[in-house]
Amino acid sequence: MVVLAITIVINVLLSPFYFGVDNFINLFWLSNEKIIVVVIMTFVIISGEIDLSVASVMGFSAAVMATVHQTGSFPLVVAILAGLGAGAIAGLLQGWVITRFALPSLVVTLAGLIGFRGAARVILEDESVGDFPAWFDAMGQQTLLGPLPVALVIFFVGLALAWITLERGAFGRKVYVIGNNADVARFSGVAVDSVKLRLFVTSGLVAGLAGILFAARLGSVRGSLAEFFELDIITMVLLGGVSIFGGSGTMFGVALAVFTVLNIRNGLGLANVDGIIQTGVIGVLLIASVLLPNLARRLGQVSARRRATAQAPP
C-alpha cells in the first residue's frame, strides 16, 4: 500500500494530467485483458494451486474463435461461443487431470502452457486472422459505459463479484480452507476436488474471454497472442499479498497491486523506460514484497530475544 502511494505521488509529479479521467483509462490501456484473468487467478492461488496456462489458453481460445469465424459458415457470435467453450474445456481438462490423478498443478498447467500454445499454433500455423466484422473491433476498442471500454467494465464488474464471492460467500470460505489445508477441508466435508475443478474450469473460461477481448482490441489473431502474459498475471496476484502457499490474501490487496503495477508501467513508460526494464522493476518489487516482511519479522524476533535474555537472571 505504501508503494502504491509512492508511485501515485511520483506519477503526479511527472505529469500534471495524472488525475484526468482520460489518463485513468489510459493507465489500463496495456493490460485491459490481463487484469481480468488476475481476478480468477487470485482464487486459484488462494486455493493452493496455480494456473500457468492462462496466457496460452487466451491464445488458444482466440485461435479457435478465429478459425471458426474464418470458415465463414457461422456467425461471429457462434465463433465467440466456440472460443469460450474451448477455454472452458482447456480448464476442465487440466482441472480433471489435477484432481483425478492428484498431480501438482504447477506441472500440469506447465504442460498446458506448452500444449495449448502449441495447439494455437497448430490451428493458426503462421497466419494471422483478421477481417472481423466492425462490431467486433468496436467491442475491443470503443467505449461502453461512459469512457470505459468493454474489457474494463468486465474487469470492474468481475472484481466486485469476485470480492463478494471470495470474502462474503460460502464458496469463498471453502477456497480459503482448501488453501490452508486441503486434508482438513476434506475431512470437514468440503468437496475439495469439486471446488478445485470448478476453479480451473472458470480459469479457462475467463482466460478464453480475455483472449477473445484481446483479439477484438488487436483486430487480428496470431498463434502468439498473449504470449508470456502469465508471469505478469501471477506477479500481480502475489504482489497483492496472496500467499503462494494458499489460504490467505484479499481481493482488495490484489486490486491495489493491479493498480500499482499499472501505475509503475505507465509511469516508466512515459519516462521512456524500456518494457524489459519495467518488468525488472516489477520483479524487484515482487521479491521485496515478501522479503521485507520476513526480515522485519526476524529483526523483531531477534530484538525480543535480546530483551528477554537481558531481563533474565544470569
Next chain:
Amino acid sequence: MTSATARRFRRLSPDRVKELILLGIIVGSVVVFGSFVDGYLSGRFFNRVTTSVVIVAILAAAQALVIFSRNIDLSVGSTVGVSAYLTADFLTANTWANPVVAMIIAMAVGAVLGSLNGLLVAYGRVPAIIVTLGTLAIFRTLISLYSGGANVLAGDLPDWVLGFNNLTVLSIAGFDLRLVFVIAVAVVVILQWALRRLRVGRRLYAIGSNPEAARQAGLAAPRLIMVSFVGAGALAGLAGFMFMVRAGTISATAGSGLELESVAAAVVGGVSIFGGSGTMFGAFLGAILIDTLELSLVRVPEVSEFWRDAALGILILLAVILDATLQRRFTRRLTREVRGPDATDQQSSDRSLSSVVGGGPVDE
C-alpha cells in the same frame, strides 16, 4: 512376468526403474520413427540430436539440482542469456582467451547469479518460485541495460568459438561423438555420482523429501539450499557457454523461455516436483527424449512443425501421470513390505502448491 523376474525387478530402486523406462521409450521411439522415416537412422540425425540437446540437458541437470531440495529455478533462462552475453563480450575484448577460460568465466557469472537466488531463498526465506520469478526479470533487465540493445557479433569472436560446436572426439561411420555432448554427459555423470556418494547429495534429497524432519535432524538447510542454487547457476552459466558457441551472435534476449524447457525435461525425466526423488541421469534422459521426439516429429512429413509444442505438452502430462502412478505403487508395495500385508498407504492427498513450491519458512 515370472515371479523370479518380478522379484529382481522389485529389487531395483524406483529411480532405476524410471531411468530404464525412459531409456526404453527413447530406444522405442527411435525404432518406431526409423521404420517409416527415410534416412532417420543416420549419422547426420544422431549428430543433430546430440548437439542440440546439450543446452537443455545441462539446464535440466541444473533444474534437477534445485528441485531435489523442493525448490525451483525459473531464472535459468535469463542466467543463460546473461552468461552467454558477458562471456561473448569478454571474448571480443580478449581474443587470447581459450575455451577453458571462457567456460570458467561463464560458470562464474552463473554462480554469482545463482548465489543471489540462493541468498534470497535460503536466508531471506522467500519461496523459490517467487525469487526466481523476480530474478528472471531482474537478470534480463540487467543484461538489457548492459548491452544497451547491442548484440555481440559472431564475427568479433575468436575463431575457435564458432567451430567449437563441431569439435569431435570420436567418429564412427559418420556417427560423431561431439565434444560438447561429451562435456554434457561428463557433467551429468559427475553430478549423479556426487549426489549419490557424497553426504551433501543425500542431505539435499532429505531436505526435499521432508523439510521438517530434516530440520529437526539438524541438517543445515540454508547452506545446502545455497549450494544447490549456486551450483544450478554455475550449470546455467555453462549452458550459456554452450549457447554462445551454438549461436555465435548473442542478443540481450538470449535464452528466453529455456527455463520452462528445463523444468519440463526434468519432470519428464522422473524428477518429482515435490523434491526428494529422481536422478540427474533421469533428467538428462528426459532432455534427450524431448529433443529426440521434437526432431523426429519434424522429419515426419505428415506432421506439421506446429505440432511440436502441442505434442510436448501431451508428453509432459503423460510423463507426470506415469511418474505419479509408479510412485504410488512403489510406496504401497514398500509400505506393505515394511508393515505387513494389511498395511494401507496413508498418503497425504495434499498435492497442492504449498508442498511443491518450497523454500518457505518452516516455522510459520
